Each structure stands twice: as structure tokens, then as C-alpha cells.
Amino acid sequence: MRDKNLMIGVVFCFAISIIFLLVIIWEIKKSIDHDERVQQMSKNSNDVEVADNRDFSIYETLVGDDGREMVLIPEGIFSRGSDSGGYDEKPAQEIYLDAFYIDKYEVSVKEYNKYRKLTKYVKPSVPFFPGDDKVMDVPGHAVVGVSWHDAVNYCTWAGKRLPTEAEWEKAARGPSGKLYPWGDEPVKKNRAVYKKKWQGIKTLSPVGAHPKGGSIYGTQDMVGNVWEWVSDWYQLYYYRNSPLRNPQGPSNGKYKIVRGGSWINNPDTLHSAFRRWSSPEVRFNDTGFRCAKDSQYETGTD
Numbered sequence: 001m002r003d004k005n006l007m008i009g010v011v012f013c014f015a016i017s018i019i020f021l022l023v024i025i026w027e028i029k030k031s032i033d034h035d036e037r038v039q040q041m042s043k044n045s046n047d048v049e050v051a052d053n054r055d056f057s058i059y060e061t062l063v064g065d066d067g068r069e070m071v072l073i074p075e076g077i078f079s080r081g082s083d084s085g086g087y088d089e090k091p092a093q094e095i096y097l098d099a100f101y102i103d104k105y106e107v108s109v110k111e112y113n114k115y116r117k118l119t120k121y122v123k124p125s126v127p128f129f130p131g132d133d134k135v136m137d138v139p140g141h142a143v144v145g146v147s148w149h150d151a152v153n154y155c156t157w158a159g160k161r162l163p164t165e166a167e168w169e170k171a172a173r174g175p176s177g178k179l180y181p182w183g184d185e186p187v188k189k190n191r192a193v194y195k196k197k198w199q200g201i202k203t204l205s206p207v208g209a210h211p212k213g214g215s216i217y218g219t220q221d222m223v224g225n226v227w228e229w230v231s232d233w234y235q236l237y238y239y240r241n242s243p244l245r246n247p248q249g250p251s252n253g254k255y256k257i258v259r260g261g262s263w264i265n266n267p268d269t270l271h272s273a274f275r276r277w278s279s280p281e282v283r284f285n286d287t288g289f290r291c292a293k294d295s296q297y298e299t300g301t302d
Contacts, residue, residue: 059217061104066158068103068111070293071171071217075099078170079177081239082273088236089273092177095166096245102163102171103290105207105220106228107154110139112146115154124150126285132200135285140206142226142288148256148280151229151289162231163292165275166247168259172215172222173272180272181215181222187267192224194270196263198285203263223270226288227258227278234277255279262286 060072075098082089115121124136124145136145146154148162155161163171172181182191191213193205208220215222222228232249234257249257255277261270264286269276278287 062101064101064103064158064160064291064293066111066115066160066291068105068107068158068291070101071104071219072295073097073100073102073167073171073217075295076175078173078175080166080169080273082271085271085273086275088234088239088275091239092273093239093242093244095170095242095247097166097170098246099295100163100167101293101295102167102219103160103292104218106142106226106288106290107151108139108207109136109141109143112143112154113139115157119157121153122150124283126283132198132285135201135204138201138204138206141201141204142207142221144204144226144285144288145283146229146288147283148229148278150283152231154289155291158291160291160293162229162289164246164248165230165232165257165259167292168222168228168230169272171217171219172260174216178216178272180213180270181219182213187223187270192221192261192270193263194224194261194265194267198264203285205263222260222272224261224265225263226260226286227262227276227284228260229287229289230257230259232257234275258287 059074062070062072064070075096077094077096079092080095081092083092112124116123124143125133126145135141136143151162173179174181178184180187180191187194191210193210196203205221205225207225210224211220213223214220233251233253234255235250235253238250256279258276258278259274260272261274278284
């Protein structure tokens, strides 16, 4: 009898243990399911596209001699540089610029080829892998494989010039010195082309393909896709002694400045204050340009 009662007790304890284990498993599953729902809700929330309701029509535009749209950047003060960036970005300062026009988009292959044919100018070239020079045949892509001198020659032909480094930065980040053209929110793939491997014609993006990455003035592709030549010579500590009104850059140097980052760069090089230098003779598959033009509202330079 005692053995029978002992057996019943063992079976009862075993059953209770099984039930207890099942309850634990059920609770764990509930917790996992809850976490998955929360993650899915978070993902859905992040995937929501917020409409870009900025009104760019308030800024005056004109069509340059090359038939390309330009945007007026108003005269006034803007915040240049960054105290949290590299040595050459410091110090952050308020700089005054006269009004100027700048191309809304980077110069495209189609537009550059039109110039080449009219002037019998050399074709862009860089040391591509075999067959990759086809990137030069995609009309809507930003032109690459152009040196600083090539960019200057195009802009001069078009009745324009390269923007100064300060002009480029104001056109990119606006008067209040935002981190990026669109504001201070992080870089996303729907705003710029960056952190890619070279894939021939699939690497670059057509100009203007990322309107959510535009600046408050409506200028497009100021971040990623291709670096852009500006007129200034590079100097590491130029900002420390730079004029605070219409700075033109050092009077001489060895390297010219490129701005904006490109398809190959990581997000940490895409903030609008970031500076990079390059030899004016070189041609790369990640460097292009846009042009600027003086405005009739100009009040003089230092």
C-alpha cells in the first residue's frame, strides 16, 4: 500500500513539473511574440515615408547659358564649419556671403557631352576596369572623370564659374548650419547614394533622383553620389584666419577642395561641413561638379 501511494505521489509531482514547464514555455513564447510585434511595429513606423512639403518656389531661379536651372542663394550670414568635426572644419563661424546663383543639379553626362561636342573637348576619363567606361554613356548620370581644370573650363564656357567653398556649403546646409541639406536627421538611402561598391553603370544615380535629400533652397545631390569640385585651394587651418565676408580661399596651394562625399563614402564623411582635398589634375570615378554665378544683388567682396 505504501509503495502504491509513493508511486502516485511521484506521478503527481512529475505531472505538476510538466505543467509548470509548459507554463514557462508558454510565457516565454508570449514574450517572444510580443517582442516580434513591437519590432514589426517599429519597422513599419520607420518605413513610413513622410511627404516632403517644403516650398522651394520661394527662391528665385534662372536658366544659365548652358540651359541648366540655377537657384538663387540669398545674401546674408550662415554658419560655416563645425566645432565637432575635423581640425580643418574648426572653428564654426558666422560668415557673410553676397547673393549668388548655383546649379540646382550636378552637371550630367548629357550636358557635359553637349559642351564637348561644341568645343571639341576631351572625353572624361579615369582608370576604370575594362568596360566600365560605359558609365560615361549614361546621359542622366552625374559626369565623373573630370579634373578641376575640366570643371573650370565647362563653367567658363557656360558663362559661370565654380562655387567657392563657402558658397557650396551655404547652398548645402542653409543659413542655420544644419548637419545635412535636409536637416539634422541621419543619412538614409532615400536621401543620398553612399557606401556602395563599384558596379559600373549601376553605381551612380541619375541627378535629382533623391529629392528628399535636397537642401532648403532646393539644390539636389549635395550629399553623396559624386564629390564636387569648388574653386578654393585647400589649407588645413584656413578657417582660423579666413575673412568673415565672402571668403575666396587661400591665394595659392597644392590641392583643390572637393565637397559633398560620393557613392563610395561612409556616412561620417557626408555632413555638409566635411572638407576633402584633391590634386586639380586628377580624374576620378567619384568626382564631378556644378557651377555658380554672380547675382545682380551682389554688394561686393573682400
